[in-house]
Amino acid sequence: MRAYESLVGWRYLLRRRRQLLVLGVGLALLGAGIGLVAWGVQIQQDAGGAISVFGNRAGAAQTLMGVGGGLAVLGGCVGLFGLLNAFLTVFAAFSAFMVTIGVAEVILVLAVMNGFQGDLRGKIIDTYAHVVIESATQGGQLSDYRALAETARTIPEVTGATPVLTTEVMFSSRTNLAAVVLMGVDIETVGQANKLPKFMKKGALTDLTDPEGVEARAWRTKVDRPEGAPDTEGEPEPEAPAPAGDLGDMAFPTPAAGRPKPLPTLLLGDELRKSLGMWPGERVNVISPFGELGPQGPVPRSRPFRVAGWFASGMLEFDSKLAYADLSAVQQFMGLDDVASAVQIRTTSLEAARGVRDALQAKLGPAVKVADWQQRNRNLFSALKLEKIAMFLVLTINILLAAFSITSTLVMTIIERRREIAILTAMGSPRASIVGIFMAQGGLTGLVGSALGAGIGVGGAVALSTLRLPLDNDVYYISAIPVELRVADVAAIVVVALLVSLVSTVYPALYAAALRPVEGLKA
Numbered sequence: 370m371r372a373y374e375s376l377v378g379w380r381y382l383l384r385r386r387r388q389l390l391v392l393g394v395g396l397a398l399l400g401a402g403i404g405l406v407a408w409g410v411q412i413q414q415d416a417g418g419a420i421s422v423f424g425n426r427a428g429a430a431q432t433l434m435g436v437g438g439g440l441a442v443l444g445g446c447v448g449l450f451g452l453l454n455a456f457l458t459v460f461a462a463f464s465a466f467m468v469t470i471g472v473a474e475v476i477l478v479l480a481v482m483n484g485f486q487g488d489l490r491g492k493i494i495d496t497y498a499h500v501v502i503e504s505a506t507q508g509g510q511l512s513d514y515r516a517l518a519e520t521a522r523t524i525p526e527v528t529g530a531t532p533v534l535t536t537e538v539m540f541s542s543r544t545n546l547a548a549v550v551l552m553g554v555d556i557e558t559v560g561q562a563n564k565l566p567k568f569m570k571k572g573a574l575t576d577l578t579d580p581e582g583v584e585a586r587a588w589r590t591k592v593d594r595p596e597g598a599p600d601t602e603g604e605p606e607p608e609a610p611a612p613a614g615d616l617g618d619m620a621f622p623t624p625a626a627g628r629p630k631p632l633p634t635l636l637l638g639d640e641l642r643k644s645l646g647m648w649p650g651e652r653v654n655v656i657s658p659f660g661e662l663g664p665q666g667p668v669p670r671s672r673p674f675r676v677a678g679w680f681a682s683g684m685l686e687f688d689s690k691l692a693y694a695d696l697s698a699v700q701q702f703m704g705l706d707d708v709a710s711a712v713q714i715r716t717t718s719l720e721a722a723r724g725v726r727d728a729l730q731a732k733l734g735p736a737v738k739v740a741d742w743q744q745r746n747r748n749l750f751s752a753l754k755l756e757k758i759a760m761f762l763v764l765t766i767n768i769l770l771a772a773f774s775i776t777s778t779l780v781m782t783i784i785e786r787r788r789e790i791a792i793l794t795a796m797g798s799p800r801a802s803i804v805g806i807f808m809a810q811g812g813l814t815g816l817v818g819s820a821l822g823a824g825i826g827v828g829g830a831v832a833l834s835t836l837r838l839p840l841d842n843d844v845y846y847i848s849a850i851p852v853e854l855r856v857a858d859v860a861a862i863v864v865v866a867l868l869v870s871l872v873s874t875v876y877p878a879l880y881a882a883a884l885r886p887v888e889g890l891k892a
Contacts, residue, residue, distance in 0.1 A: 375809045375813070387455050387456075388455060389451070389455055390451070391447060391448075391450060391451030391454055392451030392452050392454075392455055393451070394447055394448075394451065395444050395445070395446070395447030395448025395449070395450070395452075396444065396448050397444070398440055398441075398443055398447060398448075399440075399441055399444030399445055399448055400444070401437075401440050401444070402437045402439070402440030402442070402443070403437065403441055404437065405433050405434070405436055405437025405440060406433070406434050406437035406438055407437075408433050408437070409429075409430040409431065409432075409433035409434035409437060410430075410434065412429060412430040412433065413430045416430070446466075446470070449466060449470075449821070450462060450463070450466045453465050453466055453469075453817075453821075457817075460774075460777075460778040460781060460782075461778060461810075461814055463778070464771060464774040464775045464778050464814045464818070465814050465817045465818040465821070466818070467767070467770060467771030467774050467818070468768065468771040468775075468814070468815055468817075468819060468822060468866055468870060469817075469818040469819075469821040469822040469825065470767065470822065471764070471765075471767035471768035471770070471771050471818075471822065471866065472768065472818065472821075472822025472823055472826060472862055473821075473822040473823075473825040473826040473829065474764060474767065474826070475761065475764040475767070475768070475826070475862050476822070476826025476827060476829075476830065476854075476858065476859055476862055477829050477830055477833075478760060478764060479757065479760070479855075479858050479862075480826075480830040480833075480852050480854045480858070481830075481833070481851070481852055482756075482760060483757075483852075483853035483854070483855060483858070484834075484850070484851030484852040484853040485851055486750075486753050486757070487851065487853045488847060488851045489684070489749075489753075490742075490750070492682055492683055492684040493684070493742065493746060493749075494719070494742050495563055495564040495682065496564075496682055496687050496691070497563065497713065497742070497745065498562040498713035498714055498715050498742075499714060499715050499716045499719065499721075499722040499725070499741060499742050500521075500527075500713075500714040500716060500722050500725050500726050500729065500739060500740070500741050500742070501711050501712070501713055501714065501739070501740055501741075502517050502521065502711060502712040502714065502729065502733070502737050502738075503711045503737065503738050503739075504710075504736075504737060504738070505735060505736055505737055505738045510534075510705065510709065510710055511532070511709050511710065511711070511712065511737070512706070512707070512708050514532040514708070514709035514712050515532070517530075517712050517733065517737070518530040518531065518532060518558070518712050520729070520733065521712065521714045521725075521729060524725055524728055526716050526717050526718075526724065526725050527714055527715070527716055527717075527725055528561065528715050528716060529558065529560075529561020529562050529715045530558065530561060530712055530713065530714045530715075531554065531555055531558035531559045531560075531562040531563075531712070531713050532554075532555055532558075532696065532709035532711070532713075533552055533553060533554055533696075533709060533710060533711050533713055534552070534696055534699045534700060534703070534705075534708070534709050534710050535550060535552050535710045535711065536550075536657060536659075536699065536703055537549070537657075538550075538551045538655050538656060538657045539655070539656040539657075540645060540653050540654070540655060540656075540692070541653065541654040541655075541656060542646055542647055542651075542653050542654075543646070544645065544646040545644055547641060547644055547645055547689075547690075548690070549641065549690060549691070549692050550690055550691050550692070551635070551655065551692050551693075551694060551699060552691065552692070552693050552694070552699075553693075553694050553695060553696040553697075553699030553700065553709075554577075554693055554694075554695070554696055555696050556574045556577055559574070560574075562713035562714060562715045563713060563715070564682075565680060565693065568680040568681055568682045568683075569636075569680050570639060570678070570679055570680055570681050571649055571679050572636060572649055572677045572678015572679070573678065576634050576636075576677035576678060577634055577635070577636065577677065577693065577694060577695040579634070580631035580632060580633055580634050580675065581631045583631070583634045583649075583650065583675055583677045584631040631675075632652065632673055632675040633672075633674050633675070633694060633695065633698035633701075634676070634677040634694065634695070634698075635653075635655075635674045635675075635676065635677065635692050635693060635694040635698075636676075636677055636678050636680055636692065636693040636694075637653075637676060637679045637680075637692050638679065638680060638681070638682070638688035638689055638692065639679050639681040639688045640685060641679075641688065641689050641690065641691070641692065642676070642679045644689065647676045648676065649676055649677060649678050649679075650675065651675070651676050652673045652674070652675055652676075653673070653674055653675075653676060654671060654672075654674075655671065655672055655673070655674050655702065656669050656670070657669060657670040657671075657702070657703065659703070670703075670704070672702055674698075680693070683847070696709070719742070722741040722742055722743070723741055723743070725741070726740065726741040726744075761862075765865060765869075768865065768866050768869050769869060771866075771869075771870075772870060772872070772873035773873070775811045775815065776811075776873045776874070776876065776877055778814075779807055779810060779811060779874060779877035779878070779881075780877050782807075782810070782877075783807070783877060783880060783881045783884070787884060790803060790881055790884055791884065791885075792886075794885075794886045795886045800882040801882075803878070803881050803882040804878040804879065804881070804882045805878075807874055807877050807878035807881050808871065808874045808875070808878045810874065811870055811873055811874030811877075811878075812867070812870060812871050812874065814870060815866060815867050815869070815870020815871065816867065816870075818866065818870070819866040819867055819870070822863075822866065823859060823863050826859070826862075827854065830852050830854040831854065833850055833852045834852040837849035837850070838850045
């Protein structure tokens, strides 16, 4: 009986004669759009500029790419409708088209949102590690941080651990002020827990423990500009010519009379360096509000540091607010003993972080607090999850609109086919069979739309992930659109589309089953 009902329902969805005109128009528009986009890309390549799909640059290339992208999207939609209309009736093709577009766009949007969320999560973890051990006392320090790090390394899922000492300070340069998080690190182990060594753009981590070398380079290049000198975006001043008989770089630097003790060195975030107008070798004054008590009250602690280089983590919040120095230099600046504020730990995977957290907490007891990346960024990731759910619900409205289209199509079919419904009822078809026929029509329409939408959405997400469409670095802080496709999301979207399609057929099917044969035969 089910096969009979599905056959009858499918038969009324099909059109008798093929019409390929709309499909041809769509393919022509799609080809024209792709051609314009390729032309714009070629113009950008010939001009020697970086290719950017989304940006604020005005020009012929950007205009061609924008117009071409719009034509390609329009051509794709027209061609998709033409393909469906070549096999289905106009109203059935429109209903399937709406379901297809709704499913495809939800898959693509969620894949891009997952990509941005994963990119953000990765940058946070690359800077602050998977698991962090801190003192259970608010603002407390860890005097046994070496033993804590060794204990952490005994757990199989742990790949590395490193101590850090963090404090909030003010940086003062000749041109600007900035609030900064100064982090003292151990250069021997910092690469085990975060990716600071890979973030380096200028200088090296070893410069943090080699202030004499940085000082010598600063004296040779004379980068300390006089007060009031304008900041530049170029490199520091060129090295002064060596006097006669000087061996240049081969000779040991000879301190001039009265040269002060070499200053401690630090590494700045790239955006912070630009804000302060600093270059390697220049001095920056570091000011901490936690100073000593003077005759007139607390006196801020201040000390000059020398810039050894800069890093770029790829996250604006870190690159504009974070600076690194050697652990011992930060301890001396803060007037502390050999202590650390936390121990950063890296695990084999994100999923292993929670198990490592629980194991460490059980081993170390209540004297310390062990938190994983989810706990430390709970508010941020909760907000991102809520945003994803809200976006899913908003985009599902498009699938609901497709369901209304299915409902209206079935109602029009019932009005048009009242005679056939009456004949089937008079021949003995039960009401359940009539309900099944119209539910089969809506279900098959939803199935075709969901299958095509899933294919287009998954294909588009894979294409975006493979092509890595470039973004304008002057506008966006990432180089390409990140995409992360999840099977669970695709399955949930398809199931929702099928359920909505089936639910939308309930009223028309009951309406058709309630028709009396006499009324249908008189129509």
